[in-house]
Amino acid sequence: MSRHHPTLSPSSLDKKNECLHFTGKPVGKAANRGTELHEKLADAFHRRETPTDPLLKRAADRARNYIASVQGIEEEVQLLDNDLNQISFGTVDLWGNTQDGQLVLVDWKSGVQSPDSYLHQMAFYSLALMEQEDAEECQAVIVPIDNDDSEAFATSFTRESAAELIYPLIERIKANAENPKENQFCNWCAKRKECPVWVMPARETITLAEQKLAFTQEDALTRPEAYMDAFKKLEGIFEDWGIKEALKSKLEAGTAVPGWKLQTRKGAASVASVEGVLNHVVKELGFAKAADFLKVDAGKMQKAWSAFTSNPLPVDIVVGEGTTALVQDKKGGAK
Numbered sequence: 664m665s666r667h668h669p670t671l672s673p674s675s676l677d678k679k680n681e682c683l684h685f686t687g688k689p690v691g692k693a694a695n696r697g698t699e700l701h702e703k704l705a706d707a708f709h710r711r712e713t714p715t716d717p718l719l720k721r722a723a724d725r726a727r728n729y730i731a732s733v734q735g736i737e738e739e740v741q742l743l744d745n746d747l748n749q750i751s752f753g754t755v756d757l758w759g760n761t762q763d764g765q766l767v768l769v770d771w772k773s774g775v776q777s778p779d780s781y782l783h784q785m786a787f788y789s790l791a792l793m794e795q796e797d798a799e800e801c802q803a804v805i806v807p808i809d810n811d812d813s814e815a816f817a818t819s820f821t822r823e824s825a826a827e828l829i830y831p832l833i834e835r836i837k838a839n840a841e842n843p844k845e846n847q848f849c850n851w852c853a854k855r856k857e858c859p860v861w862v863m864p865a866r867e868t869i870t871l872a873e874q875k876l877a878f879t880q881e882d883a884l885t886r887p888e889a890y891m892d893a894f895k896k897l898e899g900i901f902e903d904w905g906i907k908e909a910l911k912s913k914l915e916a917g918t919a920v921p922g923w924k925l926q927t928r929k930g931a932a933s934v935a936s937v938e939g940v941l942n943h944v945v946k947e948l949g950f951a952k953a954a955d956f957l958k959v960d961a962g963k964m965q966k967a968w969s970a971f972t973s974n975p976l977p978v979d980i981v982v983g984e985g986t987t988a989l990v991q992d993k994k995g996g997a998k
Contacts, residue, residue: 671836673753676783680832681846683839688853697773700808701756704771705737708757722808725815726757726769729804734759740791742829750833755788767802768792778805778816780847783828785818790825801825811963849899856903864896 671679678685700719707714707723714720741752758768768788772781785803793801805816835841843860855861883890901907914925934940945953961980968976 671751671833673751673784673787676787676829676832677780678848678851679836680783681848682844682852683836683841684843684852684854684858685848686853688851693774700773701737701771705756708733708736718808722771722806725806726771726804729761729767729802729815729817730757730759730769731762732760733757740788740795742787742791742794751787753784753788753791755792758792761802765800765802766792766796766798767804769804769806771806771808773808775807775810781805782818783832786820786825786828789820790822790829793820793822793825811966856900861896861900864893 703719714723735758739752739754742750744750755768756770761767789801789803800821802819843858845860849855913920
C-alpha cells in the first residue's frame with residue numbers, strides 16, 4: 664500500500680461529483696474498522712488461506728465467485744494524463760481474471776452505503792487497471808462485508824464508458840467553478856460547519872430564535888418544508904460545532920448548567936454465547952418459559968432455512984402492520 668495519500672482520492676470522487684467542495688472528515692471508528700477488515704482479508708489471500716472469522720470468510724467466498732485467478736492483492740494503480748503526469752492513484756483490494764479471462768477487480772465495503780455511491784471510484788479503478796493491463800473491458804465488483812442480503816454488486820466498464828465518467832469530473836474539479844450544493848454526503852463533509860448551504864439557513868433560524876420565534880404557527884404551516892429544512896440544518900450545524908460535547912464537558916467539570924444534568928445509564932447486558940443459551944439455559948427452563956426472553960430475527964431465520972432446505976418453513980411468519988413516518992430526503996436536497 665502507498666505510504667502517502669493522493670491529493671485527489673478515488674474514494675472522494677463520488678462525493679466530489681455531487682459537490683466539488685466536499686472534504687472528508689478525519690478517520691473515525693467506522694473507517695478504522697473497515698481498514699482492519701481489509702487488512703485481514705488481504706492477509707488471508709496472501710497466505711492463500713480461508714479466514715476463520717465467519718464475516719470475513721463470507722466476504723472472501725463472495726470474491727472468489729468472481730475471480731478465478733488472482734493477479735493482485737492490495738495493489739496500487741495510477742491514472743496518467745496524455746503527458747504521462749499522474750492524475751491520481753488508488754489501491755485495488757483484489758484483481759485478476761474470471762473463468763473466461765475477463766479482467767475483474769473486487770472492492771470490499773464495510774457498512775451499508777449504497778453501491779451507487781461508489782460508481783466513480785469503481786470507474787477510476789477500472790480505467791487505471793485497464794490501462795495497466797492493456798485491456799478494453801473490466802468488471803468492477805463491490806463485495807459487501809456486512810450486508811446479509813446481497814452477495815455482490817457488479818458493474819462492467821469499457822475504457823470509453825469509464826473515461827466518460829472520470830475525465831469530465833477531473834476537469835470540473837480542476838476548474839473549481841461551482842457553488843456548494845446540498846447532497847447525500849453532507850453529513851460526511853468536514854466543511855459543513857462553514858458551508859453557506861448549511862450555515863446561512865442555520866443563522867436565519869438562530870435569528871428567529873433570538874426574536875423569540877417571531878413567526879406564527881400559521882406561518883410555519885403555510886411553508887412547513889422551509890421551516891423544517893432550516894431547523895434540520897441548525898441541528899446539523901450544532902452537531903458540527905460540538906455544542907452537546909461542550910455542554911457535557913461543563914457539567915463533568917462541575918459547572919452547573921440550568922436545565923441540564925448528567926445521567927449515567929447502565930450498559931446493555933448481552934450473552935457471550937447464544938449457542939450456550941440454547942444448549943443449557945433453554946434446555947433447563949423448557950421452551951415455553953424461554954419464549955418469554957428469546958427473540959427471533961424472522962428475516963435471518965427465513966434466509967438460513969432456505970439455504971438449509973427447500974422444505975417449507977415449519978412455523979408461521981406474522982407480518983405486522985406497516986407505518987408511515989416523516990423522513991428527510993437526503994438525495995433530494997433543499998428546494
